Amino acid sequence: MKILNHIEKFKYDKNRQKIFVMSMETPYYGRGRYKALLTKREYFDFVLDYHLDSDVPLIYTYSFFNFSTPALPTKEKGQNGRGLVAAFISNCKATNERLKYLKKLKKYIDIDSYGKCVHNKDIYEEDKVDFEKEHLDLLRTPTHVEKTNIIRKYKFTLSFENCNDRDYVTEKFFQPLEVGSVPIFYGTPNIADFAPKHSYINVNDFESPKALADYLKYLDQNDEAYESYLEWKKRAAVGDFDENFKRLIELGKIDHTCHLLKRIKNLWINPYLKEWDRKDVPKEERACRYC
Template structure:
C-alpha cells in the first residue's frame, strides 16, 4: 500500500510516498508545463528501468528452457553373432527410453560417429579387424562382450585401443546386466503349479566344468531332469519357460565362475519361469547386489552336494514360498536385446571419461 494508518489516525507515507509528499506538489502543479513534463519523464524512466530489471530476472532464472540436445551417433562396427543386423529406424533407442541416440551399422560414418562399438566375438575369431589407420583422433571406442573371461580370448592384442567397456560387470563403463528386479505394478501372478523336483538346461557339457562335477555329485541324492543339446532333449524357445515352471528348483549353474557373471540361466530360466534358482557362479555377495538374499539358494552355503540335496528335498511348502516373497513387490526385467544394450551407451555418454584408455584390457577383465 502507498498509505498506511497510525494509531492516531494520521496518514503515514509508504516507501513510495515521496512522490506524494505535499511539499513536492510543486513538481506537478504551479510551476509550469515544462517542469511537470520533466518530472513525469523522470518517473517514466524509473518505471522503464524497473521493468527491464524484472525482464532480466525472468530471462536468467534457472528454469529457463535448455538448449536442444544433439543426437549422438553410435556406430556398431559388426552386429554381434550375425552378418544381418536388425533394422535400426531413427526411433530405435526412443523405444527403450533413450532419447537423442542413433544406432547405425553404416561404416561410412566412421569419421563422424560419436562412438564406435566392437563386439569381441568377431574380433576374437578375426572375422572383423580394427580400422586403426582410419580412426579419427579422440573418437571413443567401446569394447563390448557379455561372455565370461573363460570364453574370451585374444585380449592381449587389444592393449591401448579401447576407451570404454560395455559388459555385465558392475564396474563397466556401460553396465548392462542380463536382468534385474524392478518395482511391480499391480498384484503378482500366482506361482505356477509344481509337480516335479529339479530341472537343468545345458548345451555345453564337459566333465572338467565345475557345474558338471557338482551335478554328478548331486544327482544320486536329488531327482534332476536334464534338458538341452547335451542330452539330446532340446527345448524350443517358447517351450523353455513353461517346462521349467513345473519344477520346484532350477539349477542355475554358470559355465564358469567369474566376478558378476550371472546370466540368463538365473534371470530367465529360473526367476522368470517361477522356479527357485539353485546357483553356482560368483560368490553370494554378487547375487545379493541384484536380488534379495532369500531369493535363491547358493551352493557355497553347503558343505557338500549331499547336504544341499537334503536341504532341497526336505523343504516344506511354507519354507519354499518364502523364497518368493520378493514377487509381491518386484518383477523380473530381462535384457537380451543388443539394440537396448547399445542404446545404453548414449545414456552414459555424458558421464564417461574422454581421456581413459584400457592399456591392459585382459588384466582388467580377468581380475
C-alpha cells in the first residue's frame, strides 16, 4: 500500500518497462482503504481487477470450480436441524448495510449464520475438514471445502457482498452456484452478467425483507418452483452453459499472468472489450487503461 499510495514517485524505465496494478478488492473496502486504486490509476499501463472491462478481468470463478456438480435432492436439504438459509458474514463493518438487511430478514425467516456476524450456528462435525491432513492448493483451501460442505445442504445461501460496486461478484456468489444452493444476492446491480438465467434471487427485486422472506417460504413449500432455480444445472451437466456464463468460466481457467503477457504483446484482448460492448459504462469510465 505504501508503494501504491505514492506510485507517482516510483522509479522505472518507462521506455522499456510496463507497470500494472492488480487487485481483487474493491477501492471501497474498509471504508476506502484501497481508494488509491482509483485515484492513482493514471500511473499504470495495465489494470487487472474484478471489473469486466479491465485489461485483464480477475473473475472469482476459480479454475477448480465445477459448475456441472449436481445439487443434492431437495428433500435432503435442511435436514438434521439445519435451517432454510445459510449465511457467512465475518466482516461486520461493510459500508453497504448488508448486515442491517440480514438482521431485518432474520426477523421473518430462520437463517443459520456461521460467520462472526450475527453468529448463531456452529459447523457440524460431518462438514469439518482436517486442516492438517487435507492438502489443497492456494485457492481451494480447507476453509473453502468446509464452507461448500455446509451450503450444499441448504436450499438457499446469502451471497451478500461487502460492496455494491459494478462487477464486484466474489466467491460468495459462485460457491452456492457450484454446489446447488440457490444464492440470495445483495450487491452490484448488474449481477445478471455473472449468472445463468433464473439461477439466483436478487434482493433488489423485493420491496422489503419481509417480501423476500415470504417468497422464500413459498419456494420452500413448492418443490417445483424451487427446483426451477436449479434447472440450469441439468443443462450444465451436459456442457450447456449460457454464453456469458461460459465466458466467465473460461476466463477463470487461465492464469491472469498469461493473459497479461499476451495483452502487453497485443496477442490477446479481453473478450468483454472485443465481443461485448457494455452500454452501462461510458468508455472514459471503464476500468481498462487503454480501451
